[in-house]
Amino acid sequence: MARQRTPEGPPPPPAVQKLRIRYAKRGRLRFSSTRDFARALERALRRAGVPMAFSAGFHPHPQISYANAAPTGTASEAEYFELRLTERVDPAAVREALDEALPEGLDVVDVVEAGPGALADRLEASDWHLVVRGADPDDVRAAVAAYLATERAETTRTFKNGPRTFDTREAVLTMRVVGVDEAGCAILRMVVRHTTPSVRPDDILTALRAVTGFAAPVPPLVTRLAQGPLLEADDGVADPLATDREAVGPGR
Amino acid sequence: MSGESVFPALEPLLEQVSKPIQYVGGELNSTVKPWDVGGDATVRWALMYPDAYEVGVPNQGVMILYEVLNERPDALAERTYAVWPDLEALMREHGVPQFTVDAHRAVGDFDLLGMSFSTELGYTNMLTALDLAGIPLHAADRDESHPLVVAGGHAAFNPETIADFVDCAVVGDGEEAVLAITDLVGAWKREGRPGGRHELLLRLARTGGVYVPAFFDVTYLPDGRIQRVAPNAPGVPWRVSKHTVMDLDAWPYPKQPLVPLAESVHERMSVEIFRGCTRGCRFCQAGMITRPVRERSITGIGEMVERGLAATGFEEVGLLSLSSADHSEIAEVTKGLADRYEGTNTGLSLPSTRVDAFNIDLANELTRNGRRSGLTFAPEGGSERIRKVINKMVSEEDLIRTVAAAYGAGWRQVKLYFMCGLPTETDEDVLQIADLAKRVIETGREVSGRRDIRCTVSIGGFVPKPHTPFQWAAQLGAEETDARLAKLREAIRADRRYASAIGFRYHDGKPGIVEGLLSRGDRRVGRVIEAVWRDGGRFDGWSEHFSYERWMAAAEHELTPQGVDVAWYTTREREEAEVLPWDHIDSGLDKEWLWQDWLDALDETEVDDCRWTPCFDCGVCPQMGTEIEIGPTGKTLLPLTVLGAGRAQMVEAAAGHTH
Numbered sequence: 001m002a003r004q005r006t007p008e009g010p011p012p013p014p015a016v017q018k019l020r021i022r023y024a025k026r027g028r029l030r031f032s033s034t035r036d037f038a039r040a041l042e043r044a045l046r047r048a049g050v051p052m053a054f055s056a057g058f059h060p061h062p063q064i065s066y067a068n069a070a071p072t073g074t075a076s077e078a079e080y081f082e083l084r085l086t087e088r089v090d091p092a093a094v095r096e097a098l099d100e101a102l103p104e105g106l107d108v109v110d111v112v113e114a115g116p117g118a119l120a121d122r123l124e125a126s127d128w129h130l131v132v133r134g135a136d137p138d139d140v141r142a143a144v145a146a147y148l149a150t151e152r153a154e155t156t157r158t159f160k161n162g163p164r165t166f167d168t169r170e171a172v173l174t175m176r177v178v179g180v181d182e183a184g185c186a187i188l189r190m191v192v193r194h195t196t197p198s199v200r201p202d203d204i205l206t207a208l209r210a211v212t213g214f215a216a217p218v219p220p221l222v223t224r225l226a227q228g229p230l231l232e233a234d235d236g237v238a239d240p241l242a243t244d245r246e247a248v249g250p251g252r
Numbered sequence: 253m254s255g256e257s258v259f260p261a262l263e264p265l266l267e268q269v270s271k272p273i274q275y276v277g278g279e280l281n282s283t284v285k286p287w288d289v290g291g292d293a294t295v296r297w298a299l300m301y302p303d304a305y306e307v308g309v310p311n312q313g314v315m316i317l318y319e320v321l322n323e324r325p326d327a328l329a330e331r332t333y334a335v336w337p338d339l340e341a342l343m344r345e346h347g348v349p350q351f352t353v354d355a356h357r358a359v360g361d362f363d364l365l366g367m368s369f370s371t372e373l374g375y376t377n378m379l380t381a382l383d384l385a386g387i388p389l390h391a392a393d394r395d396e397s398h399p400l401v402v403a404g405g406h407a408a409f410n411p412e413t414i415a416d417f418v419d420c421a422v423v424g425d426g427e428e429a430v431l432a433i434t435d436l437v438g439a440w441k442r443e444g445r446p447g448g449r450h451e452l453l454l455r456l457a458r459t460g461g462v463y464v465p466a467f468f469d470v471t472y473l474p475d476g477r478i479q480r481v482a483p484n485a486p487g488v489p490w491r492v493s494k495h496t497v498m499d500l501d502a503w504p505y506p507k508q509p510l511v512p513l514a515e516s517v518h519e520r521m522s523v524e525i526f527r528g529c530t531r532g533c534r535f536c537q538a539g540m541i542t543r544p545v546r547e548r549s550i551t552g553i554g555e556m557v558e559r560g561l562a563a564t565g566f567e568e569v570g571l572l573s574l575s576s577a578d579h580s581e582i583a584e585v586t587k588g589l590a591d592r593y594e595g596t597n598t599g600l601s602l603p604s605t606r607v608d609a610f611n612i613d614l615a616n617e618l619t620r621n622g623r624r625s626g627l628t629f630a631p632e633g634g635s636e637r638i639r640k641v642i643n644k645m646v647s648e649e650d651l652i653r654t655v656a657a658a659y660g661a662g663w664r665q666v667k668l669y670f671m672c673g674l675p676t677e678t679d680e681d682v683l684q685i686a687d688l689a690k691r692v693i694e695t696g697r698e699v700s701g702r703r704d705i706r707c708t709v710s711i712g713g714f715v716p717k718p719h720t721p722f723q724w725a726a727q728l729g730a731e732e733t734d735a736r737l738a739k740l741r742e743a744i745r746a747d748r749r750y751a752s753a754i755g756f757r758y759h760d761g762k763p764g765i766v767e768g769l770l771s772r773g774d775r776r777v778g779r780v781i782e783a784v785w786r787d788g789g790r791f792d793g794w795s796e797h798f799s800y801e802r803w804m805a806a807a808e809h810e811l812t813p814q815g816v817d818v819a820w821y822t823t824r825e826r827e828e829a830e831v832l833p834w835d836h837i838d839s840g841l842d843k844e845w846l847w848q849d850w851l852d853a854l855d856e857t858e859v860d861d862c863r864w865t866p867c868f869d870c871g872v873c874p875q876m877g878t879e880i881e882i883g884p885t886g887k888t889l890l891p892l893t894v895l896g897a898g899r900a901q902m903v904e905a906a907a908g909h910t911h
Contacts, residue, residue, distance in 0.1 A: 008620075028259070028263075028276040028277070028278055029276065029278060029513070031266055031273045031276050032513050033273065035515065036273050036513040036514060036515070037513075039513070039515070039519075040280075040511070040513050042565070042567065043280075043511055043564060043565030043567070044565055045565070046561075046565035046566075046567065047562065047564070047565035048565075048899075048902075049899030049900075050899070050902065051899065051902075051903065072272070072273075073266075073267055073272065087903050087904075088903070088904045089902045089903055089904055090902060090903075090904055093901050093902040094902055097901070097902055101565065103278055103279065103280050103511075105278055133264075218264045219264065219267040
């Protein structure tokens with residue numbers, strides 16, 4: 001009589017090292033979703049020969065955890081994931097090999113060995129950069145001023161459980177037009193605290209429209225420049241991997 | 253300017269559509285070449301798979317041609333897919349043309365637009381693409397500024413229903429054919445395009461390997477049947493031959509399979525282990541039109557797997573063919589690959605496995621340390637009698653023995669594929685599927701000692717196809733198909749001892765009737781396709797977009813004035829003497845042999861696989877100057893170190909670090 005099968009052979013080799021990796025989502029690959037990235041990453045890790053650790057069982061998965069990914073359609077200079085390995089590696093060599101194995105536009109920026117503490121806890125806020133296309137920069141400035149003058153600015157987004165209305169204003173720590181690009185489009189910067197539900201740039205734009213009546217005729221180009229621990233005095237966010245670098249030491 | 257990127261105009265639209273990643277290209281191993289890479293006479297191909305990106309991007313045919321063409325210094329090839337209605341509407345609003353995903357060039361700028369038709373249900377998507385590209389829908393309205401529209405793929409074996417819309421069609425293997433066409437188009441461009449579009453088409457037609465519908469006239473008898481199909485231009489042969497690549501090892505494509513970012517229907521790399529099939533299943537168009545069998549050698553397969561995995565990083569390899577377990581060295585291939593990739597979390601699969609070719613050693617090899625979730629078999633016919641009619645030589649005992657072995661070795665779920673509406677079929681033949689499924693469960697419970705085993709019966713309507721012994725057969729009507737399927741469902745549900753263990757999936761009969769119309773139609777059906785498209789018909793292979801009522805209304809309107817109707821094309825049995833719309837397309841099969849095989853089917857007489865028995869004179873080998881190419885070669889796969897290229901540099905010890 002047949003019994004329940006269990007995988008033959010020894011259990012998978014244990015993880016001996018954890019890396020924290022920062023990557024960028026640029027150009028046309030800003031249209032990739034988190035799932036698209038995950039698929040591309042797993043294949044790139046195999047191509048590059050990175051000694052990934054796998055979970056046990058009949059359907060082993062590489063041990064990768066993703067942190068606070070930017071929405072589909074949003075470019076980013078600061079996306080993060082953690083990766084467990086079965087052999088100790090040189091982070092700089094992994095950075096180079098993995099960057100080479102990923103498609104152009106998904107670029108590995110930084111690789112460090114993980115120190116103590118959870119990465120997710122350090123991702124307190126994001127620094128966003130928006131190019132507001134097709135609108136008069138003065139109109140954008142006026143809308144920003146009106147938005148900042150309110151105490152609540154609500155938006156409604158559809159979640160798995162249905163539509164939900166929430167405030168965006170409180171999460172917005174700073175918001176200002178910092179300049180105009182060569183095409184004459186206003187460049188909007190904002191630092192937004194990570195909350196639940198997360199307040200995304202498109203939520204803020206929807207709320208902005210509700211509060212001020214301002215709507216960009218073309219969706220703005222949105223880029224996350226950084227995410228990490230909040231700095232004092234509205235001074236943006238710090239590098240979340242700095243702690244790891246200090247703990248483990250550079251050049252490993 | 254010709255060849256310029258339309259991406260700046262497209263990009264803002266992508267913010268507003270679902271799954272924008274499918275339109276941006278940039279896949280690993282994709283290629284973008286300069287527009288003038290081969291000088292003024294550069295031959296530029298846009299290759300289209302006329303369905304959604306997620307279906308089209310893993311298509312092996314397109315991937316092979318893309319690579320073969322891009323390897324040529326004087327040619328370039330880019331890919332384009334059907335855009336979903338949300339993007340189509342925005343493209344129309346903003347004047348953005350049909351584009352390639354590689355360099356986002358306008359499809360209308362290319363010299364040739366190659367269309368790969370795996371199924372007839374992509375025809376309306378072709379019209380959307382032509383219209384968005386600014387190419388006149390009718391070949392007769394095009395001039396020198398428009399690409400040549402070339403149809404290929406299995407559906408092109410009857411190109412008549414789309415004769416109005418395509419400039420030419422190529423049947424059979426594409427690898428050598430696209431290179432020959434590229435040579436011809438390149439030469440004509442270098443000569444300064446003498447005689448314009450007409451002269452180019454004439455040169456193509458005169459090769460005998462390219463079908464140009466405009467150079468053939470069709471006349472009809474008063475009762476609607478075809479009287480004659482005859483060439484109307486000098487030097488154009490009466491029949492057009494299919495192309496056959498003989499040595500698969502000489503064509504190890506794709507070498508660098510595309511790795512899409514978007515999720516696709518096949519999340520794996522495929523290696524074609526042989527082409528063609530001589531099992532002789534009478535319903536199977538693919539098996540008939542791809543004869544003879546040509547195997548890739550075990551060493552050739554090993555090299556393609558090795559090179560492909562290194563180029564892609566895929567975690568699963570499918571060993572592709574029409575009946576993969578029939579490769580003469582399949583045991584050595586699977587064992588060799590399983591050994592090589594042991595411990596690398598690389599999966600192996602055999603997508604098409606016959607019940608009789610399946611053996612438990614092979615299946616164990618494939619799932620050495622993986623899940624044993626489900627196995628799929630295709631008995632196709634429910635009764636012993638109907639399986640003789642279709643020449644699917646599997647006995648009930650074979651099937652029971654096979655599933656017993658599978659359940660005994662740890663599999664919990666078996667899927668069984670069947671067809672409904674096969675020639676001579678009665679309710680009784682189909683109802684026997686219920687008995688078979690019950691026996692499968694009973695056997696499974698017995699050998700496994702468990703109650704949690706399952707069997708899924710999956711069934712769809714049979715559509716008779718050109719170039720098969722069933723090309724003369726009457727298709728079962730949609731209502732009759734549905735009624736028969738309802739009876740089967742009732743029979744499965746009736747027995748409470750098994751009902752909960754048997755799943756039942758079926759496709760209703762309506763799409764099959766449209767597919768039947770398009771499969772065995774002639775030039776008069778072109779108007780129906782166009783009318784459906786003008787009425788908004790798109791993505792007919794998708795149940796949420798398909799509208800049977802729209803097709804029937806258009807057919808009524810367009811076919812009635814021509815004296816025919818849908819039933820005439822689908823549920824009508826043909827006589828031996830009738831001129832079939834595709835008779836002038838030479839698949840290599842002898843029409844007399846096909847007719848004899850049809851009579852054998854009605855007689856319930858089976859015919860063996862000619863790989864292992866004497867020739868039955870189907871006509872392919874002598875007429876095409878080909879022969880069966882199979883092993884065994886006696887070679888084995890040597891062990892291989894399958895580390896990724898960068899691993900040695902990365903690991904600390906090797907890089908000179910110490911702990």
